[in-house]
Structures are given as C-alpha cells and as structure tokens.
Amino acid sequence: xxxxxxxxxxxxxxxxxxxxxxxxxxxxxxxxxxxxxxxxxxxxxxxxxxxxxxxxxxxxxxxxxxxxxxxxxxxxxxxxxxxxxxxxxxxxxxxxxxxxxxxxxxxxxxxxxxxxxxxxxxxxxxxxxxxxxxxxxxxxxxxxxxxxxxxxxxxxxxxxxxxxxxxxxxxxxxxxxxxxxxxxxxxx
Numbered sequence: 350x351x352x353x354x355x356x357x358x359x360x361x362x363x364x365x366x367x368x369x370x371x372x373x374x375x376x377x378x379x380x381x382x383x384x385x386x387x388x389x390x391x392x393x394x395x396x397x398x399x400x401x402x403x404x405x406x407x408x409x410x411x412x413x414x415x416x417x418x419x420x421x422x423x424x425x426x427x428x429x430x431x432x433x434x435x436x437x438x439x440x441x442x443x444x445x446x447x448x449x450x451x452x453x454x455x456x457x458x459x460x461x462x463x464x465x466x467x468x469x470x471x472x473x474x475x476x477x478x479x480x481x482x483x484x485x486x487x488x489x490x491x492x493x494x495x496x497x498x499x500x501x502x503x504x505x506x507x508x509x510x511x512x513x514x515x516x517x518x519x520x521x522x523x524x525x526x527x528x529x530x531x532x533x534x535x536x537x
Contacts, residue, residue, distance in 0.1 A: 369496075369505040376493035380514050383486035384432070387517060390479045391426070391439070397475065398423050398446070401468050405452060408459040412452045419445040432486075432515040439519050483517050490514040 402416050409415075422438070422445035429438040453459050494513045497506040505511075 365501075366505055369502045370509060373493070373496055373502070373506055373509070373511050376489060376496060377511065379489045380486070380493050383482065383489045384517075386482040387479065387486055390475060390482050391435075394472070394475045394479065395423055395427050397468060397471055401449065401465075401472070404462065404465045404468060405449060405456075405459065408456045409452050415445075415448050415452050419449050421445075432517040436517050436519050443519070483519075487516050487518070490516055 398419065402419055405412070406416060419442075422442040426435070426438040426442040429435040453465070459465055493511075496502050497511050497513050
C-alpha cells in the first residue's frame with residue numbers, strides 16, 4: 350500500500366516537473382519571438398530614417414550637426430544588444446529624431462513635399478508597431494519572470510538554469526515626448 354502511494358507521489362512529482370519545465374520553455378520561446386518582433390519593427394524604423402534625413406537635407410543642408418546626430422544615434426541604436434541597452438539607445442535616437450523634425454518644421458515647403466509626408470506617415474505607423482511589439486514583449490517577460498520567481502516553479506527554473514529577462518522600457522523622457530511626425534498644412 351505504501352509502495353503505491355509513493356509511486357503515485359513520484360508520478361505526480363514527475364508530471365509537475367514536466368509541466369513546469371514546459372511552461373518555462375514556452376514562455377522563453379515566446380519571449381525570444383517577441384524580442385525578434387521588436388527588432389523587426391526597429392529595423393524598419395532604422396531603414397526609414399536615412400530617407401527622412403536625405404529629404405530634409407535637400408531643404409536644410411546647413412543643419413549638418415542635426416543630421417550627424419541622427420545618423421550617430423541610429424548607428425548606436427542598431428548596435429545595442431540587450432533590451433536595457435537598446436531602450437537607452439532608442440531614447441537617444443528618439444531625441445535625435447525630434448531635432449530632425451524640429452528642423453523640418455522651419456521649412457514649410459518641405460512639409461508640402463509628398464515624399465516627406467509619406468515618410469512621416471510610415472514612421473508613425475512603425476512607431477505604433479514598435480509600441481505594440483514592446484507591450485507584448487514586456488507582458489511575456491513579466492509572465493516568464495513571475496514563473497521563474499514563484500515557488501515551486503523557481504526550483505525547476507533553478508535546476509534548468511532559466512534566467513529572468515530584462516524588460517524593454519524606453520527612457521521616460523523619450524516616452525513622454527515621442528517624435529512629432531505629423532505637420533498641419535497652412536490654413537488648417
């Protein structure tokens with residue numbers, strides 16, 4: 350009788366370990382996938398910026414420092430690795446983009462150029478996709494980190510070397526003041 354009870358407890362324990370391990374693996378894979386989605390959206394953004402810079406350059410060639418700052422911030426953001434480093438670099442990149450659009454605001458004829466308005470529209474769409482991807486990634490990381498920290502799953506996580514992930518949080522100042530990418534036409 351005691352043998353059966355021990356066997357049943359052992360089977361339940363094995364099933365628990367399998368279930369906990371598979372849950373952690375699932376969350377880790379979802380986290381990796383969500384991070385890849387963020388990187389895809391950020392790459393789209395990085396690829397769009399040189400076109401914006403070139404368009405603005407045609408109207409404001411003397412604003413070379415602004416263009417250099419945008420280019421440097423873009424390069425830094427593209428090379429950042431961890432979510433924390435990427436978030437910090439994205440904050441600097443957003444600030445550089447704001448200065449680029451501030452230059453563009455000084456040139457009403459630029460705002461009327463169809464290519465520029467199309468690029469602005471694309472950037473707005475990409476920014477929305479980045480925010481959606483970031484929220485999803487952070488939700489998955491929250492779930493993974495919670496599982497890793499909760500008892501008794503934390504025992505399984507420790508046995509199989511599951512580590513908590515970093516959130517992707519853009520610097521607060523950059524978050525509060527996202528780049529303005531829409532301009533009103535004169536007379537509206």
